[in-house]
Amino acid sequence: xxxxxxxxxxxxxxxxxxxxxxxxxxxxxxxxxxxxxxxxxxxxxxxxxxxxxxxxxxxxxxxxxxxxxxxxxxxxxxxxxxxxxxxxxxxxxxxxxxxxxxxxxxxxxxxxxxxxxxxxxxxxxxxxxxxxxxxxxxxxxxxxxxxxxxxxxxxxxxxxxxxxxxxxxxxxxxxxxxxxxxxxxxxxxxxxxxxxxxxxxxxxxxxxxxxxxxxxxxxxxxxxxxxxxxxxxxxxxxxxxxxxxxxxxxxxxxxxxxxxxxxxxxxxxxxxxxxxxxxxxxxxxxxxxxxxxxxxxxxxxxxxxxxxxxxxxxxxxxxxxxxxxxxxxxxxxxxxxxxxxxxxxxxxxxxxxxxxxxxxxxxxxxxxxxx
Amino acid sequence: xxxxxxxxxxxxxxxxxxxxxxxxxxxxxxxxxxxxxxxxxxxxxxxxxxxxxxxxxxxxxxxxxxxxxxxxxxxxxxxxxxxxxxxxxxxxxxxxxxxxxxxxxxxxxxxxxxxxxxxxxxxxxxxxxxxxxxxxxxxxxxxxxxxxxxxxxxxxxxxxxxxxxxxxxxxxxxxxxxxxxxxxxxxxxxxxxxxxxxxxxxxxxxxxxxxxxxxxxxxxxxxxxxxxxxxxxxxxxxxxxxxxxxxxxxxxxxxxxxxxxxxxxxxxxxxx
Numbered sequence: 001x002x003x004x005x006x007x008x009x010x011x012x013x014x015x016x017x018x019x020x021x022x023x024x025x026x027x028x029x030x031x032x033x034x035x036x037x038x039x040x041x042x043x044x045x046x047x048x049x050x051x052x053x054x055x056x057x058x059x060x061x062x063x064x065x066x067x068x069x070x071x072x073x074x075x076x077x078x079x080x081x082x083x084x085x086x087x088x089x090x091x092x093x094x095x096x097x098x099x100x101x102x103x104x105x106x107x108x109x110x111x112x113x114x115x116x117x118x119x120x121x122x123x124x125x126x127x128x129x130x131x132x133x134x135x136x137x138x139x140x141x142x143x144x145x146x147x148x149x150x151x152x153x154x155x156x157x158x159x160x161x162x163x164x165x166x167x168x169x170x171x172x173x174x175x176x177x178x179x180x181x182x183x184x185x186x187x188x189x190x191x192x193x194x195x196x197x198x199x200x201x202x203x204x205x206x207x208x209x210x211x212x213x214x215x216x217x218x219x220x221x222x223x224x225x226x227x228x229x230x231x232x233x234x235x236x237x238x239x240x241x242x243x244x245x246x247x248x249x250x251x252x253x254x255x256x257x258x259x260x261x262x263x264x265x266x267x268x269x270x271x272x273x274x275x276x277x278x279x280x281x282x283x284x285x286x287x288x289x290x291x292x293x294x295x296x297x298x299x300x301x302x303x304x305x306x307x308x309x310x311x312x313x314x315x316x317x318x319x320x321x322x323x324x325x326x327x328x329x330x331x332x333x334x335x336x337x338x339x340x341x342x343x344x345x346x347x348x349x350x351x352x353x354x355x356x357x358x359x360x361x362x363x364x365x366x367x368x369x370x371x
Numbered sequence: 372x373x374x375x376x377x378x379x380x381x382x383x384x385x386x387x388x389x390x391x392x393x394x395x396x397x398x399x400x401x402x403x404x405x406x407x408x409x410x411x412x413x414x415x416x417x418x419x420x421x422x423x424x425x426x427x428x429x430x431x432x433x434x435x436x437x438x439x440x441x442x443x444x445x446x447x448x449x450x451x452x453x454x455x456x457x458x459x460x461x462x463x464x465x466x467x468x469x470x471x472x473x474x475x476x477x478x479x480x481x482x483x484x485x486x487x488x489x490x491x492x493x494x495x496x497x498x499x500x501x502x503x504x505x506x507x508x509x510x511x512x513x514x515x516x517x518x519x520x521x522x523x524x525x526x527x528x529x530x531x532x533x534x535x536x537x538x539x540x541x542x543x544x545x546x547x548x549x550x551x552x553x554x555x556x557x558x559x560x561x562x563x564x565x566x567x568x569x570x571x572x573x574x575x576x577x578x579x580x581x582x583x584x585x586x587x588x589x590x591x592x593x594x595x596x597x598x599x600x601x602x603x604x605x606x607x608x609x610x611x612x613x614x615x616x617x618x619x620x621x622x623x624x625x626x627x628x629x630x631x632x633x634x635x636x637x638x639x640x641x642x643x
Contacts, residue, residue, distance in 0.1 A: 208487070208489075209487070211489045212486060212487050212488055212489050213474070213475070213478055213481070213485070213486045213487075213488065213489070213490060214486040214487055216467065216471055216474070216475050216490075217475060217478070217486065219464075219466065219467070220464045220467065220475055223464055223465070223466060224462060224464060227462045227464070229445075229446040229447045229450065230425070230446065230447075230450055230455070230456060231447075231450065231475060231476050231478065231479065231529075231533070232447050232450040232451045232478075232479040232533065233447055233478075234445070234447045
């Protein structure tokens with residue numbers, strides 16, 4: 001058992017992988033498989049938030065920014081792919097029949113550029129932003145407000161540039177995904193598989209980061225930032241790595257969200273969307289490995305089942321769940337496991353092997369003495 | 372300026388906070404092989420001196436370790452140049468075990484890429500530090516539930532695994548029992564055989580037992596410097612510690628009696 005213990009998370013990830021990649025496609029209808037793909041996207045972003053917030057103590061309230069970077073990069077590519085060569089995306093002609101394609105759209109015709117942009121854009125933006133913020137020792141509420149404001153700013157920017165980005169209506173009507181017809185069930189399963197596999201990969205990456213020395217340093221930075229300087233490390237660099245990794249994951253999540261859901265609008269990346277992303281993490285347990293992913297998926301499921309059948313009630317239920325979790329389980333639902341384990345040990349009193357032994361041996365001896 | 376034999380040399384150090392001069396031109400030096408003490412009443416600028424040396428406060432003047440200038444560098448850079456320090460209140464990482472605390476502190480000279488790997492086995496340097504600070508039995512204990520004295524030793528251990536050339540300790544024995552003080556004093560003397568050890572202290576008894584040389588600070592300036600007996604006999608030091616009311620008797624107070632009163636004075640001073 002003790003030799004197995006460090007590998008338990010990997011076994012957990014493996015079980016999760018089988019459920020997502022084998023069981024889910026076999027059991028679920030196309031509609032629900034697509035929904036599950038959507039939850040996987042939120043879960044990918046949540047895994048990153050778990051690293052940055054749960055382990056690194058950075059309250060990243062504006063992950064919508066990076067989600068949006070990945071999503072719009074992908075959406076621009078898919079829009080161009082669905083547009084006949086030589087003509088413009090439909091929405092652009094709608095607003096201005098004589099418009100020409102904006103220069104920043106042009107490179108997104110290329111598959112390679114799009115994929116590179118999905119990876120590099122968030123790394124560069126988060127790298128520059130994080131460097132500036134962490135070197136100046138901006139943290140806590142100031143950091144949270146700033147990141148939230150950025151998400152709002154990006155959403156407003158997209159809303160107000162309707163001719164270039166589609167504005168509030170967003171980008172939609174994608175027909176092809178890197179050459180594959182999106183309206184085909186087999187291809188939809190493929191896109192789901194990509195999202196699920198990337199979620200598994202992100203979980204593995206964060207598992208390794210958490211158990212590494214970097215992970216220990218990150219927790220140390222979260223708990224006593226100034227003290228880390230006296231270990232000879234600049235806490236800004238440690239936080240920067242976690243922040244960039246979280247941003248990258250959010251961007252990948254956004255990029256996959258687009259072909260799965262079929263539309264991206266500023267509402268999916270703004271303040272409330274960003275808060276919903278972090279809400280799942282808080283619910284599941286920010287510092288745990290599976291908590292953020294499962295929490296995000298639960299919130300996603302709640303939104304598409306309860307949220308669509310009873311939209312008014314869903315918001316209240318969500319609010320109530322949060323009040324209860326923050327009051328009674330500040331480390332999220334995953335901390336229930338630890339508590340249950342503690343209770344189990346206490347009720348048993350002694351380890352099982354010590355319990356089993358005395359009973360059969362002592363009983364007959366005691367009987368002999370009293371008689 | 373090059374210090375002789377890799378010494379820590381502080382020359383004309385000044386630290387100001389918004390016009391208030393906390394340290395006004397302090398000079399002293401510390402060499403490997405001695406346990407150097409920095410004493411003085413509260414507000415004398417002892418901790419501020421250490422803060423300036425380790426880059427926590429901005430100071431002017433010069434602080435050199437060997438031929439390296441320390442002033443103006445960042446804290447983490449100064450640590451990498453070989454200066455370790457402890458704090459008045461032990462600041463170990465409470466959620467991590469004793470071993471993890473030492474391991475994280477020993478990471479200084481590892482490459483950045485190796486940070487991505489998990490820890491396997493225990494470094495010999497960490498093993499010997501565990502031995503040195505007497506926490507071998509507690510290696511898996513979370514640092515948060517160690518006793519106060521053990522936390523201070525763990526902090527010293529965390530400095531040792533960094534293999535610093537100079538160790539600065541801020542009131543290491545505050546709140547310790549007599550036995551723990553003795554163990555700490557002997558530990559410091561062992562460490563000082565090959566390294567510079569600079570101790571800021573209130574406790575006169577501890578200072579008297581383990582100091583090789585002492586610098587007395589008062590109101591941000593050096594009041595007196597020398598061996599323990601020398602400093603204790605200095606009438607200016609007695610005046611500072613005993614106050615003006617005692618000036619008439621100051622000359623007649625034998626050094627030993629004085630240490631008792633200075634201890635009291637220092638304790639009263641703590642409340643100020």
